[in-house]
Amino acid sequence: MLDATHDPALTSWVESANAAAGDFPLQNLPFAAFRRAGSAESFRGGVAIGDVVLDLGALHALGVLQGLAAQALALCAQPVLNAFMAAGHEASAALRAALSGALRSGSPLTGRLRPLLVPQHAAEYRVAARVGDFTDFYASIHHATAVGRLFRPDSPLLPNYKWVPIAYHGRASSVLVSGQPVTRPCGQVLPPGATQPELAASRRLDYELELGVFVGRGNPLGSRVPLAEADGHVFGLCLLNDWSARDVQAWEYQPLGPFLAKNFATTVSPWVVTREALAPFRVPWGRPAGEPPPLAYLDDAAQRRAGAIDIQLEVWLDSARMRAAGVPPQRLSHSSFRDSWWTVAQMLTHHTVNGCNLEPGDLLGSGTQSGAQPAEAGSLLELTAGGRQPLTLAGGETRTFLEDGDRVVLRGWCERAGYARIGFGEAAGTVLAATPP
């Protein structure tokens, strides 16, 4: 799937795209739905290049593209990108190639496209698609083991884990885009030693470091997506913070899983990095020695050859006090999606093995991506051993769980020798105080 759009030698006439460690070089070209901040404009598609957004609604109006790329571009002029996602890889690859050409240094379109650039700092975003259904997986065995140890010390990893890509349905209506604040939720909690629950603001608010997957082409109800075709149903990936109220979760989650502990907010990055852009960063997938292989429907040579993706992930935090004192944000952890027990394709195939229909713009979460080392944990629950070992922040404060005013920023990027670095931007959210019950 590597082609000229991945050539690391290419530069853009948008100078900021040529910076050494930027997220949005010419080789990335992620999509979002945006408008000018504070305006009453319609949202429409945009593509990130350097520190600006190329307005795809305006580019469509300009009428300079032809063929399949022009057809795909027309779909990007809509307020959400569901129709573009539904159009499949031929369409997104054609538009990607056309945009790569148009934004390349020396492009004859330079003069006509320059007026269509909007500074990213002057843009506001919405979630790139109308999310019909949001499914959250649990694909990191390191996370599952660490959390299992806290909730069930006697059986941290349940017998089904190594076989089933565990998932649950989340809430679509509360999927937020980066920058929207998150109000601390209230809920039923059982205080330690109490015999009756109480309604209270959560005292154990946490983040979860995840990747999100936007579904491209859907599948009809009753059909399955075989593993070999699963990547063909993926539009692209984003960052995803699955905010979690651990005290609510502990009390409510048996026997039907998390509900109010999770459904108050899920934050995604505005930028969706396409499957095409991620192609150079695919790496072999496999099981550690001694582990059984998955069932046949979740295993094939293509997955073993290049089913995983090496995406570096980070969590950063700053508190209200740190911001006031000018203390820079602090990195809490770092992991890679390549360590995931399940790949994106395996998750998608498993989701449809019972005939469940996925639709364009549906969102899948990867589950918290923790690495094997304690410092690679993707949640405070893990980093603080369930709140028993507080972290010390750079300004001297300590944290077990999030406090009001804390700002959590997820970042992600891919690097590989011989290729341009590409990034995901950020998924950020600041915690607001609860409305008292």
Place this chain on the structure above:
Amino acid sequence: MLDATHDPALTSWVESANAAAGDFPLQNLPFAAFRRAGSAESFRGGVAIGDVVLDLGALHALGVLQGLAAQALALCAQPVLNAFMAAGHEASAALRAALSGALRSGSPLTGRLRPLLVPQHAAEYRVAARVGDFTDFYASIHHATAVGRLFRPDSPLLPNYKWVPIAYHGRASSVLVSGQPVTRPCGQVLPPGATQPELAASRRLDYELELGVFVGRGNPLGSRVPLAEADGHVFGLCLLNDWSARDVQAWEYQPLGPFLAKNFATTVSPWVVTREALAPFRVPWGRPAGEPPPLAYLDDAAQRRAGAIDIQLEVWLDSARMRAAGVPPQRLSHSSFRDSWWTVAQMLTHHTVNGCNLEPGDLLGSGTQSGAQPAEAGSLLELTAGGRQPLTLAGGETRTFLEDGDRVVLRGWCERAGYARIGFGEAAGTVLAATPP
């Protein structure tokens, strides 16, 4: 909330509406989205009266209603009823009153409305609203106890059950309307005694007898719906079959709850019975002696006075062999929603206590409504003691779980001395053979 629309003495000029035990007398007037079967017409709203549908799209075009009723009617001309549901009770009550007048014996509109009637047997339906999010509760303590005994003999009812209206998010994309077939799902199952799972067609396919709740007015993210206002956010109720693959469920559900065991299909009745129509059938709600009251946010005098609704519910089954032999369908069980541990208002308030935003057309399931007696169980899992005690059907066949060709029909109705009986129609689905994995 009782008014002239509930007067049992009133009759309709649609003769079939005046039958003694019909579901759709003048006092009911449930809404659906329909079109003529086999046509390429747009779906639009319809209201059931006797054995026909009054075409609300055509009534809107006729322009005979005025004021708020006419505004509400315009919303019913759309292909789904989300906008009508969003308009709130003033709108639906105004339209209900106008339709009650227009369909009443002696109405001056009789001649103009008669051409707008479509026989129900000549109509096809879709789900009444575009379901943004589907949430399934677990509100019958009898069901929770009986199922808990099968999955966890040592702790059938978990400590949170009596306090928390337990729920999980279900799948919106696979909500079907009555009459659509249900293909037996495949999935990972762990055969008895096996050490490794296998991928197989489910051998323990089941139904669940539930009520569905369509949300009317929504609430913004971050806001709560107080108990006293919760009924004001309910548009109406329908029948709901939460098809379940018990063998898949048993293997996958820990620790995040049911996923592929449930998300392959959920069947709802086309007709949504409004909160207004259900008003005469409200009954006191309370806890048995000795049980603790709920937390304050889920308890008030109005709930205790009339928070429950006495809705009779039934499950009927016929097999392919029964149909071929002319053996009539067999009733498997009968229960009432009045026995639910939680009321609709309590479920809705709990859902928003953390600030979760509900949107018009969202669907809540009540959870399987089983009564206290074994014969009142709302699933085969319960009726057959987990498959250990087969049922014998009228034609001599036995059943532990559903077989291919089985047709499951849910019915529901309300009766009370001094009021007209009203019904929900049916939620029906026939099981098709699995596509082999």
